Amino acid sequence: xxxxxxxxxxxxxxxxxxxxxxxxxxxxxxxIENLVVDFATDDGLVHAVDGVSLTVRTGEIVAVxxxxxxxxxxxxMSILGLIRTxxxxxxxxxxxxxxxxxxxxxxxxxxEIRGGDVAMIFQDPMTALNPVMxxxxxxxxxxxxxxxxxxxxxxxxxxxxxxxxxGVPDAETRYGQYPHEFSGGMRQRAMIAMAIANxxxxxxxxxxxxxxxxxxxxxxxxxxxxxxxxxxxxxILITHDLGVVxxxxxxxxxxxGGRVVEEAGVRPLFARPRxxxxxxxxxxxxxxxxxxxxxxxxxxPPDMSDPPSGCAFHPRCPxxxxxxxxxxxxxxxxxxxxxxxxxxxxxxxxxxxxxxGRALYAVGEEAR
Numbered sequence: 526x527x528x529x530x531x532x533x534x535x536x537x538x539x540x541x542x543x544x545x546x547x548x549x550x551x552x553x554x555x556x557i558e559n560l561v562v563d564f565a566t567d568d569g570l571v572h573a574v575d576g577v578s579l580t581v582r583t584g585e586i587v588a589v590x591x592x593x594x595x596x597x598x599x600x601x602m603s604i605l606g607l608i609r610t611x612x613x614x615x616x617x618x619x620x621x622x623x624x625x626x627x628x629x630x631x632x633x634x635x636x637e638i639r640g641g642d643v644a645m646i647f648q649d650p651m652t653a654l655n656p657v658m659x660x661x662x663x664x665x666x667x668x669x670x671x672x673x674x675x676x677x678x679x680x681x682x683x684x685x686x687x688x689x690x691x692g693v694p695d696a697e698t699r700y701g702q703y704p705h706e707f708s709g710g711m712r713q714r715a716m717i718a719m720a721i722a723n724x725x726x727x728x729x730x731x732x733x734x735x736x737x738x739x740x741x742x743x744x745x746x747x748x749x750x751x752x753x754x755x756x757x758x759x760x761i762l763i764t765h766d767l768g769v770v771x772x773x774x775x776x777x778x779x780x781x782g783g784r785v786v787e788e789a790g791v792r793p794l795f796a797r798p799r800x801x802x803x804x805x806x807x808x809x810x811x812x813x814x815x816x817x818x819x820x821x822x823x824x825x826p827p828d829m830s831d832p833p834s835g836c837a838f839h840p841r842c843p844x845x846x847x848x849x850x851x852x853x854x855x856x857x858x859x860x861x862x863x864x865x866x867x868x869x870x871x872x873x874x875x876x877x878x879x880x881x882g883r884a885l886y887a888v889g890e891e892a893r
Contacts, residue, residue: 527810551775560618569830573599575783586760588774596783597763641671646719648732650712654704661700687718710741728760782837789869799871808886
């Protein structure tokens with residue numbers, strides 16, 4: 526399958542026009558406002574997502590990054606109403622897709638959106654695929670659920686085309702095989718085929734390269750890029766791999782302790798992070814041009830059943846001061862050099878003081 530390079534991240538020929546507000550300005554394809562999600566557990570109430578707001582524009586790739594437990598996947602599942610109650614509950618917030626509040630959507634309309642307008646590539650394809658149905662049957666089911674007039678033969682033909690498009694060899698034979706007969710990389714390709722089957726406007730990819738070896742990871746990333754270009758879909762890419770972010774994303778949302786702590790275009794964020802947590806993530810990435818021990822963020826992510834007061838990151842932060850322990854910082858827009866272009870935001874009281882993130886953590890290590 527021929528791969529094409531992504532130029533500036535957006536294919537402007539494929540996406541449908543985004544809705545506009547009364548002033549004629551383009552509105553986001555997806556807007557999440559002040560999302561709050563809690564889970565009841567034996568250890569108490571876990572505040573998994575605590576006031577998350579983010580937007581996704583038509584055709585762009587937004588990476589959502591952070592350590593495990595930061596709220597990335599819960600935010601994504603909330604979009605499609607996949608939070609099971611109990612134990613989970615969306616307590617507050619709006620999720621607006623193409624002007625429609627998804628929290629108010631139920632029944633047939635919700636089924637139309639799931640797998641149709643919005644599709645999700647789950648983290649573990651082995652558990653996402655049904656083990657007692659062939660792969661071809663499952664992709665065909667996704668097609669026929671959204672096109673009742675599509676016959677079995679036409680669906681099979683379309684599925685074989687999709688499997689070929691995502692690089693599955695001998696697609697005719699593979700159509701009749703079960704998930705356990707596919708390798709991990711092949712199962713992920715099948716999941717991508719299912720996700721793009723109905724030409725969605727929004728793709729959500731939840732850790733799509735987890736548990737794959739490096740070579741297969743690169744192939745899956747190329748495939749995601751091509752799928753995004755061909756469908757024109759906006760993409761939310763959930764990952765903890767900053768190499769993947771640098772490869773694919775246009776914009777980055779950094780989450781910690783259930784909140785967004787920084788948001789910026791990918792190039793400005795990599796060039797100069799404006800939150801100590803983002804700086805720590807970047808400092809932890811191995812680099813061939815640097816010698817010495819690999820840096821790491823000290824400590825562990827917070828227990829969200831009993832989160833820290835003030836800034837959730839302050840127990841691990843080399844810049845922490847008394848104000849950080851008592852006052853929770855808001856996610857505010859920052860002023861920056863004119864060359865940075867895009868608006869960026871940070872939830873740090875001392876964001877303007879952060880210059881060299883790697884040096885910050887080098888100093889922090891020496892002080893400990």
